[in-house]
Amino acid sequence: MNHMKQLEELIAASVSPYHCIQAAAKRLTAGEFKELPLAESWELKQGGSYYINAFDSTLIAFTVGDELTAVPQLKLAASHTDWPCLKVKPSPEVTALEYGKLNVEVYGGPLLGTWFDRPLSMAGKVSVTGDTLMNPRTIFVNFSRPVLTIPNLAIHMNRNANEGFALNAQVDMLPLIARITDELNKESFFIDALAKEAGVKKEDILDYEICIYNYESGTTLGLQNEFYSAPRLDNITSVSACLSGILSDTHESGIHAIALYDNEEIGSHTKQGAASALTEHILEKIYASLGYTRTDFLNALLSGFLLSMDVAHAIHPNHGEKCDIKNQIMMGDGVAIKLAASQAYATDATSTGVIEGICRAFDIPYKKFSNRSDVKGGSTLGSISSALLTMRTVDVGVPMLAMHSARELMGVKDQEALVRLAEEFFKA
Secondary structure, three states: OOHHHHHHHHHHHOOOHHHHHHHHHHHHHHOOOEEEOOOOOOOOOOOOEEEEEEOOOEEEEEEEOOOOOOOOOEEEEEEEOOOOEEEEEEEEEEEEOOEEEEEEEEEOOOOHHHHOOOOEEEEEEEEEEEEEOOEEEEEEEEOOOOOEEOOOOOHHHOOOHHHOOOOOOOOOOOOEEEEOOOOOOOOOHHHHHHHHHHOOOHHHEEEEEEEEEEOOOOEEEOOOOOEEEEOOHHHHHHHHHHHHHHHOOOOOOOEEEEEEEOOHHHOOOOOOOOOOOHHHHHHHHHHHHOOOOHHHHHHHHHOOEEEEEOOEEOOOOOOHHHOOOOOOOOOOOOEEEEOOOOOOOOOOHHHHHHHHHHHHHOOOOEEEEOOOOOOOOOOOHHHHHHHHHOOEEEEEEOEEEOOOOOOEEEEHHHHHHHHHHHHHHHHO
């Protein structure tokens, strides 16, 4: 199986968290997973495979073992569907002379300078009037073509550009979308275009959540095609690995699940994020639907294991001093097991030993990673989830460069290593 091809296809489809979930659901459906409604009762069967779409941008999929023990063992792998980007604000039409621009806001922590001079597009969801006031209709849209760009200011007009230049999100990041002509209404050119794309009347649009995304495709590079450059590697790499892991599950015993969360890049504190009670509620429904008591569920939770999957920092070829003096990882070294005394990465010696043991047993390349002692580094959903779910947790991911850039870089071999870890984790 070509794991890089699967990753490439998923990245191309994941132009918003909503589209990522749709692509994941399509892959699961092809693997004979059955969709369950989030807020209804379930009838589950041993040996069954199921998934739940939660609020359009988060998905939880699980398998039920053919032979269940007194308290089925619980294994969970998790990743996130969102990525740092720009999002379109309400009433976004802005004109400068005869140029049409969009008023946008920053989502997460992108490297803003990397978004300049690229072909950009838009995707997301639109809420329109429905049959009842409490149930507006949702339409998912993808412009599927370059419609935007954020042009740099020429160096002749900014002589200090190569010496560092502070970017103002409200001034410098507004993308160009049109030259205003008689055919375009300067007060509503965006909402007119959105209505056309959604196939509705503009007066029927109630609200929208639209992401601006890098339209460029991924590509391999390097003398031996050993690197892969693409948008949204953080964290579609892990989403793809989670899907491969649960789809390869042999259904022998236990409850095995994956969680693909939205909103990790802004702290996870949303109803569809890892900091919500969503996962615990769904897991409890699973155990209750199979006839187990709440005590049984709590025992499974407390003895369970979470594999939190998110990207790691590879050592930079021009800035090796930014990494720890010993615990470094390069692109192509395999899976990064991420460690932090601060618990920014959720790991402890016993839990790490489990994952390291799996890697050793199946010859999966890996290295342990930690940040410099004087550098805070990033954080993941692992610590958040482990605190809420109170289960053993380890943070792992592929090492990469240019994290949070509009285009990131990874090693080709590392995706295979991450997928193999996800697959063997569910089989162990």
